[in-house]
Amino acid sequence: MSSRPLLLGVNIDHAATLRQARYRGAHLSPHAEPDVVAFTREALAGGADGITLHLREDRRHIQDADVHAIAAIPGVRLNLEMACTPAMTAFALQLKPAAVCLVPESREEVTTEGGLDVAGQLTRVRETTHALKAAGIEVSLFIGPEAPQIEAAVAVGAPVIELHTGAFANAWKSPVADAELERLRAGCELAHRHGLIVNAGHGINYDNIRAILTLPHLHELNIGHSIVAHALFTGIRGAVAEMKAHLAKQA
Ligand code: PXP
Numbered sequence: 001m002s003s004r005p006l007l008l009g010v011n012i013d014h015a016a017t018l019r020q021a022r023y024r025g026a027h028l029s030p031h032a033e034p035d036v037v038a039f040t041r042e043a044l045a046g047g048a049d050g051i052t053l054h055l056r057e058d059r060r061h062i063q064d065a066d067v068h069a070i071a072a073i074p075g076v077r078l079n080l081e082m083a084c085t086p087a088m089t090a091f092a093l094q095l096k097p098a099a100v101c102l103v104p105e106s107r108e109e110v111t112t113e114g115g116l117d118v119a120g121q122l123t124r125v126r127e128t129t130h131a132l133k134a135a136g137i138e139v140s141l142f143i144g145p146e147a148p149q150i151e152a153a154v155a156v157g158a159p160v161i162e163l164h165t166g167a168f169a170n171a172w173k174s175p176v177a178d179a180e181l182e183r184l185r186a187g188c189e190l191a192h193r194h195g196l197i198v199n200a201g202h203g204i205n206y207d208n209i210r211a212i213l214t215l216p217h218l219h220e221l222n223i224g225h226s227i228v229a230h231a232l233f234t235g236i237r238g239a240v241a242e243m244k245a246h247l248a249k250q251a
Contacts, residue, residue: 006213006220008048009052009079009220010222011224013061013062014229015236018034019032019034027065036066037070043236046240048244052078053070053079067080079140082101097137101142101162102125102128114164114166116149117149118156119149119151126156129158141160142161144163144167145163145164161198162199163184163200168180181214191217198219199218202222205226209246213249223243
């Protein structure tokens with residue numbers, strides 16, 4: 001347990017997914033809805049500590065114009081998820097968000113399926129990490145809780161990791177859920193021993209959050225799908241406030 005409040009980064013990608021379902025190629029139309037910037041403002045009003053968005057190479061949800069418009073919201077702490085490519089690095093160096101989270105990307109996946117293989121591409125991730133850090137951007141690597149990946153994150157000089165909670169979320173309420181949670185726990189402990197800041201995300205919802213909150217040394221959770229889905233019933237402001245209330249229970 002930590003004395004600091006656990007932060008909530010709200011991933012707003014799926015507000016853009018809904019817009020793109022009708023307005024692909026016309027997201028700048030005055031008729032395009034939902035308004036992703038207004039949605040973001042409401043998420044902030046609900047207590048989001050940061051806004052996370054993933055500018056995918058295939059631009060399937062968030063568009064470049066969304067990133068620029070959201071980055072211009074006064075006081076927003078923007079965490080840009082992106083692939084570890086020269087094109088995305090150039091984009092980030094121009095934008096200078098507060099944080100970048102490097103994620104793996106393949107066009108066929110429905111969402112980000114696995115962690116970044118940092119150990120398997122040390123040079124590439126190290127160069128990208130150094131370039132982003134030199135521009136004053138906080139760099140996080142989205143990885144599984146395996147020791148070689150955590151040690152590789154240390155080796156490339158990343159100050160932050162985001163542990164991929166997807167395997168645990170998929171296993172939730174199954175016989176292997178406890179084992180997945182323990183894998184995450186071991187990952188949190190190891191990363192903390194190495195001096196890394198530990199975030200977590202993927203598949204976290206209003207139910208499995210209670211297990212996630214038992215993990216040690218967490219700094220920030222990034223949650224998207226479940227909050228946006230809940231917002232269909234409550235509005236995004238209420239959905240974020242409800243998740244924040246869960247996080248406050250950790251203190
Ligand atoms: N963190 C990262 C790095 C992700 O890629 C995603 C999915 O875009 C999330 C968090 C949020 O996952 P979910 O939408 O399942 O809450």
